[in-house]
Amino acid sequence: MGTVRLPFEEVKACLCQVLAGRGCPEKKAEKVAHEMARNSLEGVYTHGINRFARLIRNIDEGIVRPGAEPEVTVRMGAMEQVDGHLGLGITNAWFSMEEAVKLAKSYGIGLVALRNTNHWMRAATYGYQACDAGMAAVCFTNTMPNMPTWGAVDSRIGNNPLVFAFPRREGHLITDMAMSQFSYGALELARLQGRQMAIDAGFDTAGNLTRDPDSVIKSQRILPTGYWKGAALSFMLDIFAGVLSDGNTVSGVGRLSGDEHGVSQVFIAVDYRNLVTQEAAERIVEGAVKDLLASGKAQGTDRIIYTGQLTLECRADNLKNGIPVDEGVWNEISSLL
Structure with a gap:
């Protein structure tokens, strides 16, 4: 199958309709559909349209509970702890960064730790959210075990995405990176497109470094960013997320049955204007x-x-010409209506 170009609003409407059909409340369906369509609009296809069918499967399996509401369980000065009750990852994360921004307006900095939540899709979303509110931000999440620590063969750490964001009039500065050289989403997209990775992505089942995405997906031995440094940073992000949220670490997520769920996340907003004009x-x-x-x-x-420059350029092109969507992926989504 080939690729089709679809208008943003058409994509969003279709995703929203599918979510509504799964009992998702109207405002949440609108938000999730908007953000997942926007992810593809801005070039993050792996966490936009391409991942939507998996989200619906998770809802059908009961892993994601679309009606659940996030609950603030602890308030302490500039910090909050939130229980996501396994609700939609996007709306739980949006709520948490919104809370962090409110705290930063009062205290100069705000930290919200979220437990029992689900995949937030594109991590950069919440960096952009803070920047649009005039705040700098740091946020990170843990994941299911999907990467071996350096020197190991079995996956016991996550590729735990990390975001740094700083507002800028001409285009926000956003770094959104997993602790692996490539995310699994990037590997899946390359496999779908039949191409190799530009550099080594991980190990094959025989323990050899390879650029073949299919081999790395099969071995589950993805390469940490910076080798041992990325592995160490992944582990520490996991510790912070698990402890501050009183939630699962990567190890705890791995003990849950089914697809990835029950992850822990941290959102930090900084009103830097308290320190500098x-x-x-x-x-x-x-x-x-x-x-x-x-x-x-x-x-x-x-x-x-x-960092973040290509997002603006991709958005402009896809608004003009339509979002490129794999026909097979779109057919699967259309069948969910």
Whole structure:
């Protein structure tokens, strides 16, 4: 099958209709459909349209409870703890960052730790949310066990995505990265498109480094970002998420039956304007961006970009020409109506 280009609003309407058919409350269906369509609109296809059918399966299996509401269980100054009650990952995470922003407005910084939640889809979503509110942000999540620690063969840590976000008038600065060299979503997309990864992605079942996405998916030995450094950072993010939320660590998530659920997440919003004027912040940011873009290009490099730049360009192209969607993926979603 090939690829079709679909308008954003058509995609969103279809996803919303499917969610409503699964008993999802109207406002939540609208929010989830919007964000998953937006993920694909902005080039994150692996956590947008391509993952939607899996979300519906999780709802059908009872892993995701679309009617559940997040509940603040602990309030302590600039910190809160929230129980997601296994609700929709997107709406639970949005609520938590919203709470973190409110706290930051009062205290200069806000931290919300969320337990018993589900996959938040694109991690950068909540960085953008904070930036749109004028806040800098850090957020991270743990996952099911899907990566061996350095030197091991069995998966006991997660690729625990991490986001850093800072607001900017010309386009927010967003770093959204898993602790693996490639996310499993990126591997699945490459396998779907029949291409190899640009660099080594992990090990095959024989223990050899490989760029073949199918081999890494089968072995479940994805390569940590920075090798042992990425493995160590993954472990510490997991400790922070599990302890601050009083929820599951990667190990605890792995003991739950079925697909990934019951994860723990942390959302931090920072009102940096309590420390520096907006004008000074903009001067510092623009100076750093300008210096970065002036970097000398290595051989084979087309251009230098800042983190988050490609998102704006992809969004503009897909709004104009339609979101590229694999026909097989879209047929599966259409069959859910």
